[in-house]
Amino acid sequence: MGFLKRLINKARVKSPYVFHFNSGSCNGCDIEIIAALMPRIDLERFGVKLVGSPRHADIMLCTGPVTEQIKPRLQKIYEQMAEPKFVVAVGSCACSGGVFRSGYNVLGGVDQAIPVTAYIPGCPPKPSAITFGAYKLLEVLSEALNREAPEVAPATEKEAVEA
Numbered sequence: 001m002g003f004l005k006r007l008i009n010k011a012r013v014k015s016p017y018v019f020h021f022n023s024g025s026c027n028g029c030d031i032e033i034i035a036a037l038m039p040r041i042d043l044e045r046f047g048v049k050l051v052g053s054p055r056h057a058d059i060m061l062c063t064g065p066v067t068e069q070i071k072p073r074l075q076k077i078y079e080q081m082a083e084p085k086f087v088v089a090v091g092s093c094a095c096s097g098g099v100f101r102s103g104y105n106v107l108g109g110v111d112q113a114i115p116v117t118a119y120i121p122g123c124p125p126k127p128s129a130i131t132f133g134a135y136k137l138l139e140v141l142s143e144a145l146n147r148e149a150p151e152v153a154p155a156t157e158k159e160a161v162e163a
């Protein structure tokens with residue numbers, strides 16, 4: 001694992017780009033995500049930045065249940081994200097279908113369509129819970145990337161010349 005790769009991994013943890021997708025929520029969870037980004041909670045202090053395209057995102061925040069109709073669209077959006085990519089299900093609906101679970105066309109949570117990395121339950125979850133979930137995800141992400149790229153002391157100039 002080269003120095004550049006380690007640098008990119010470190011930057012990825014310090015400034016994750018987040019794309020928000022609503023697959024049919026009541027907007028309660030969406031309002032709480034916005035609240036988490038506002039100055040009082042300020043999720044951006046961890047470097048989190050909301051982006052408008054899945055092509056720019058490292059993490060997708062999903063709200064709402066997954067229906068037959070939305071499933072292929074959600075899968076298409078997920079495919080547009082670059083690797084490594086992570087999905088966070090925000091709210092009971094995204095986690096399991098929630099109050100819409102018994103709907104005739106509801107398949108369940110987001111994991112019925114795409115792989116989910118983290119679940120933040122609640123109806124809706126508080127902004128502090130969303131922030132805590134995002135923080136834990138960054139911890140897990142950091143550990144995973146460090147395992148992939150163990151910290152190696154840079155070679156001294158002499159060692160580099162001899163190599």
Ligand code: SF4
Pocket residue numbers: 025026027028029030063064091092093094098099122123124125
């Ligand atoms: S979990 Fe609750 S607040 Fe969030 S989308 Fe479902 S019903 Fe609305």
